Amino acid sequence: MASDVCTPPDLVELFEGAPCGLVVTDEDGRILRANRTFCDWLGYTSAELSGRPFQNLLTVGGRIFHQTHWAPLMRLQGSVAEVKLSIIHRDRRPIIMLLNGVRREHEGKAYNELAFFGTADRDKYERELLKARQAAEDLLKEKTAAEAALHQAQAELSEAYETAQRRATFAEQMVAIASHDLKNPLTGIKMATDLLARGDRTAQEKRLFKHVGDSVQRANRMIADLLDLTVIRVGRGISVNATEVDLHTFTGHCVEELRVAFPHAELQHRSNGTAVVQLDNDRLFQVIGNLTANSVAYGDVTKPVTIASSLHAGTVVISVHNFGPVIPEDQRASLFEPLIRGADIHADLRSVGLGLFIVREIARAHGGDVSVMSDAVDGTTFTVRFAQRAVEVVEVVESCPPTGLMPAPERAGANGLRIRRGT
Incomplete structure (x- = not known):
């Protein structure tokens, strides 16, 4: 079996x-x-x-x-x-x-x-495991190194921040010194000069007093520019206090004052339409003054300097035109940087090179910007655009006297303009 x-x-x-x-x-x-x-x-x-x-x-x-x-x-x-x-x-x-x-x-x-x-597949699997483990260890090392570098960078950043804070505090102290210890003596000099000039003086003495007064004004202007520069550098930016302004009337008033400051230059004002806007009138005067001073300093004073004001599609446009040497294209972008000068011109109108920089910062504080065009035929034009948001003209009742402030919204004031707020 x-x-x-x-x-x-x-x-x-x-x-x-x-x-x-x-x-x-x-x-x-x-x-x-x-x-x-x-x-x-x-x-x-x-x-x-x-x-x-x-x-x-x-x-x-x-x-x-x-x-x-x-x-x-x-x-x-x-x-x-x-x-x-x-x-x-x-x-x-x-x-x-x-x-x-x-x-x-x-x-x-x-x-x-x-x-x-x-064991071929198993060996391959084990090799892959070892490779993955090595990669994980490498990543861990990189992560550890990155965390160490991050901690180091944070420590350096913290130290740099503290240093910047100390410098900012020092800059603020310098602002206080400049505003108090420099402006007050200059005010005293100006007052004393005005008092001395009131009496009977010889022609030479009057010229000397006028030179002193002009020097005080230039010093005050440089101090104001330096104060603005310091405030911008410490991160505060240009301050803006917007009020209702009759753009053309106020610009014309600025031009009248500038004619007194620059008697040897012919200043013309051109306006387009009627515009009541919301801007900081002090800053607006500063913009017009800086651009006009720049045009008088670098332009051809035998030809007129034209200051134009207009409102286009909710944008305030201020332009200052002069005839003079062409600004090279490679220098135009740097004109608006602090302490930059366009040419070596010796004149009483020269400052420390902050005028155009201040103009740009004021324009940016209003939500706008500044540009320049320059050629041999049409001359040089600086154009500032402000983004204004709140006021439109509804009706012109009668002509306006030369005042820069407008009445409250939705009522007719002494200047004869009826206005309303827009968006």
Whole structure:
């Protein structure tokens, strides 16, 4: 009956085509059977491996490890798990495999049943894990270095901020000194000069008093510019106190005062339409005065300087035109920077080079800007645009006297203008 019992074909195929290498050896390590998968991996046939000592398939190091480690473990504990071995292919190249084995006894004989697994995918996975770990460690180092650099930058920024605060405080102190300790003596000089000039004086004395008065005015103007520069530098910006202003009337009033300051120059005022706007009239006078002084200083005083005022689509436009030397194109952008001078001209009208810078900052404080155009035919024109938001003219009742302030909204005042607020 026993001779009629055979292994079912599906079990044989399961052994031969298993996804791992399967090997059975006797107790001495001679191969009794190797499946097709193991043979294909090593390039041998099953008949070529049958009866061959298994350790002959190992490298020298593998043989030593077989004799000293896993073979004794098989005898002592009856199994080994995940032993990594280098097995020699037929073409003499090593193949890394993992070995799991058990020792079984059958009919008084011991057999070693060995299962081999390829490690290519596992090694690749392990390499990827090591690579990812190294990348994570590198990122951690970079993060640590970035955090250290950030802390350092924050410390430097904090120190720089404290230094800037100290400088700002010092600048504010200098502003107070300039406004009190310089302007007050100049006011005293001006008052004393005016008193002395009232009496009967010779022509030469009158000229001297006039020179003193003009020098005081120039000094006051330079102090005002320096004060504005200091306020801008400490981050406060130009202050603006907007009030309702009849643009053309106020501009005409400014031009009248400037004619007194510049008697040797011909100043003309041109206006377009009627405009009641909201601007800081003191700053507006400063803009017109600085641009006019600049035109008189650098332009051709034998030809008129034209100051124009207009309102276009809610934008106040003030322009000052003169004939004179052309401003080179590469110098126009830097004209509005502080302490920049357009040319070496020696005149009483020269300042410390802040006039155009102050004009630009006043324009920006009103939401506008300043530009310049200059050529040999049309001359030089500085144009300031203010973005004014609140006042429109509704009806002109009668002509206006020369005043710069307008009445409250929605009523007719003494200047004869009826106005309303817009947006």
